[in-house]
Structure formats: structure tokens, C-alpha cells
Amino acid sequence: MSIVASFFNNRLKISLRQERAVLLVCTLIALLFWFFVKLSKSYRSEYVFDVIYLLPDEEAFLDNPPAQLNATVEGEGWDLLHFSLFNPRSPLIFDLRDFDLPSLDRRYLIDRLQRKVVASNVRIADLREDLINLSYEKKVSKKVPVRASLDLQFAPEHHLRGAVGIEPDSVELTGPVSLIDPIEQWRTDSTQLEALQKDVQVELPLARPQQEVIQIEPALVTVTVPVETFVEKTFLFVPVLIKNAPDSISIFPSTVKIVCVVGMSHYNEVSATDFTVEADLQGISPR
Template sequence: MAIIKLTAIERRRLSVFITCLMLAIIAWVFVSLSNDHRYVIKEVVNFKNAPQRRAYRSLQSDTIDVTMEGSGWQMLFSKMDKQNRVVNIDLHTLDSKNFVVLSSQLKQINAERDAANQILAVSPDTLYFDFTNRMVKKVPVKLMLSVSYQKRFALANYISIKPSYITISGPASHIDKIAEWPTDSLKLNNINEDYNTRLNLRPVRDGSMVVFPKAVEVSIPVDEFTEKTLEVPVKLLNYNYDNVKIFPQKVKLRFTVSLKKYAETDENDFEAVADLNLWRNKGYSTLPVKLTRIPAFCKMVSIEPQNIDFIVKK
């Protein structure tokens, strides 16, 4: 291939030509973007003033096409910025109709928007809704919790959720299937003290449903745990003999308990039993000891002995 050799003057002329061409293109782009254009973007529908006596379900997508007018710069940035594109639709007419005409609400919609984001038209212009019987129900809150504790620390009491029940309302066919309502996920690592927070409930995905309230107060009591030993008497079950002796009459319990409850936890908080029917019906020569009452959040380490001897005198 032949190589074209340019003189110094020709190279300067070519450089000037390319520079002028680039400047002309940039100037044309700036002029074009400065002119007004009509353009279409998608916006998410947000319903407000929902009817209180009727449950509804939208028969369309949750987005609509919005026609706007603005400079080329606004059009360009609108294509790039996909956040906070929401159009508020008033549903008060659903008390008597099963559709909403958006063009009749344009003035109201635009009054909530700044001058640079005025809407000229929407598509579809009419939104249709399906109606069913509305149902109101109270369901318990389900705490979505993942937690780990520092060594020697643990949950010291029941977790408090206020309110523990929330109210949901919507189509009866949907509400009937809901037995509980979850919170947002809460993840805690290596905690060593009480934890209190305000936690949002999981938002509804169906615009025909309403959840109240939107958040709950969560309190997680945490304390340091230590080991304690107590002797607890063994209670004999199912005996019809006046003279039954058990050996030993008490068992030694080793368990962990929170420091706050260490002093107040005693043998009256536990119940240890042995069932004589195991000898009568199954021929046991020793009776296993079982704990039928243990304080909440105490964890057993050992029972000594685990089996007791007995003598039956007829």
C-alpha cells in the first residue's frame, strides 16, 4: 500500500480542518441539545386516597409511559437518571367506578411537580381495576432476626416486639392466606448488651393491600451468663405404696443463668421427677431423672446422678 507523504504545510492544513470539523460537530450537538423536544419515559405509579370500602387490584403494569417536553439536555439526563420517577394517581373515584382517567388528573399531578418536569400526556390514559370483598385482619409480627453473641453472653429474656400484632386489609382472597407478617431482616453480630431499635415491616407488594403500622419497636435483652449449681429434690410419680425409698433423694443440677437472675434463681424454680411406672411396667431397676420445669433461658449443663435407685417395701 502506497504511503501518502504530506508536507509540513499540508499537515498543518489537515490539522486545522479536523479541528474545525470537531468544533462544528460539538457546536451542532450543543445547539441541538438546547432546543426543546418531546420525549417519552416510564414512571412508576403510586396510588393515593385508596377507597376504604372496596378492595382493588390494578389490571395494568405498575408503570406508565409519560410524555414530557424539555431541552435536549433534560431528555438526555432523563434517560440516564432512572431514580425517583413516580407519578401519584388519586383513586378517590373508585368509590363509584372501576377505572381512573389519568388525563383528567394531569393538572393535579403537575401541581405536585416542578416546572421542568411537567407531564403533557400519559399512556395508557385509563387504568382499570378489579374489585373483591375487602377484609381486615390482625396477624402477629414475625421478627426476621439473625444474631450472634459474644462469648458468655446470650439472650436473657423474651424478645419484645411492640406492637406484636399489626392490622392488614385488602382482598379477602389474599388476606385469608396470611398468618403472619415479617419485618425487614435484622442482622446482629457479637453483641454483648441490650439492643433496641425501630424496625420497618416488610412493605406490601400488592397495591390493593394496606399494612398498619409500618414499623415496630424491637427490644432484645442480652446479659452475661455464668454457671450455677443447685440441689433439687426428686419427686416420685405413680407410686401406690406407702413405703418407697429413693436414693439419693436430691440431684445436683449444673446450669447457666444470667447474672441479673443469678441470686433469685433457686431450687423452687426447678422440678425433677422419676416415674415408678417404668419399674412396674417395664422392669427398670433404676429410674431416670427428668426435669419437668426449668426457668426460661437457663441452659442445663449436667444432672448428677441421671438415674436414682429405689426400694419398694410391700
């Protein structure tokens, strides 16, 4: 009896496995059929096309045109899938070296894009850009001095020892002549340096131009801030000089004390002879 039961159990398991396999195959066939039906319908998809503009070497844009075009592409699912997977990502090129084209309107852009995708059996249904302005003019280069935008805060009894150094002290600007000509200098990004008590050297980026068509070379400069300790130095007997006074007038005291603050590097260079104290008595009557 147990042998018969075991035989029927094994047959039942085999039958269940076969039914599951058949069900799985049927499900896969249904999914493939559904997939083919879906791909045979028409769809729309967003697509980005890269753009390159070729200008004569002596010209520059007044405002950079867009580097990409955002288009709606329409076609059957199969064609859109093939277009997305196998369409070469070569950019759309507008060569302005041989003809003067002040702008690219919507109709012209769609026509150029359609010619690019015609082999893929899809069409350009819509384009986000309405007009691309291509204003450009003569390109020039100009060297201008660099100015450091610094907020310097010193530690107590410390100050600048000399002028702030900038290397290189000038940069080259390149762009359209109407934007470059008025520029007389170029500043670094604003930077704050705190508690300065010794020389500091930092690399600072140059301020970004408001117009992206302006190119700056180099983009970084090295700024050196010379710092030293300042101390008090006292001169006790500096004579007072009298101007416009009668011979009969004398003053008291005839010398004064001067206290100055001087950097340590110049401490021994400063003497009493560097100071003049004058009393101008013109228009003053003795009582």
C-alpha cells in the same frame, strides 16, 4: 511615507472588521432560516402523561394500574416545541366513582389523550400500553400481630433474659378483601444481631408486601431484645425419689449433684427444691 502606510493599515483593519461582521450576520440569518425550515417539518416525539384513577372510598384495586402513559406525539416542529414548553402538566383523570369500567383499551386511551392535546395542534400517533386492567373490589382494614424475623447470636455466656418485645405489637393492613383476609401476621425484615451481651433496641422496617396495593401502618416497629449473663449454679445434695420399688430395695447414692445454667437476674430464685430426680423401677428385677 510612514503616515501614508499607517493610513492604509487602519483602513484595512476597518474593512476586515466590517467583512467579519457581515459574515457573522449572514451566518445567523442562514441558521435562522435553517431552523425555521426544520421546525416546519413533521416530527414524532415520546411524551409521558401522568394518570390519576378515582375510586370510591370503599373500593381498592387488586393490582395498581400504571401511573403514567407513554405516548408518541406527532406534529410540526413548531407545534411540538410549543407543546413541550407550554403544555400544562395536568394529569389525565379516570373517574371510576360514577361508572363501572373493568378495563381501558388502547382505542379509548388514545381518544382520551387526543382530546387532552387537541388544542396544541398535535396528535397521538402511538401508545405503548394496549390495555389497562381496572380490577377492584371491597377495601377492608385489619389488625394483625407483628413477628420479628431475627437471627440472634450471643456473646459467650449470654442468652435471652425473656421474650423479645415489639412496639407496636400489631399493625393495620388495608387493601382488597381477598388479599387482606388470609393474612394472620406480618413479619419485619430479616435482621441479624451479633455478639449480644446487653439489651438491644432497634427500629425495624416491616417486610414489603408482594402486592403493592396492600398498605401497612405503621411502616416501622421498635424491637427490644433483653440480654443477660448466664452462669452455672450447682446443687450438691438433691434427693433421688424411688418409684415402684419393693420396700426391701435401697439405692446408693441417695442424692445427686445437679448443675444448671441460670440468668443472673434469677440466680437467687432457683433452689434445689425446683428439681426432682426420680428412678422408676417398674419392670426391673433385682439380681
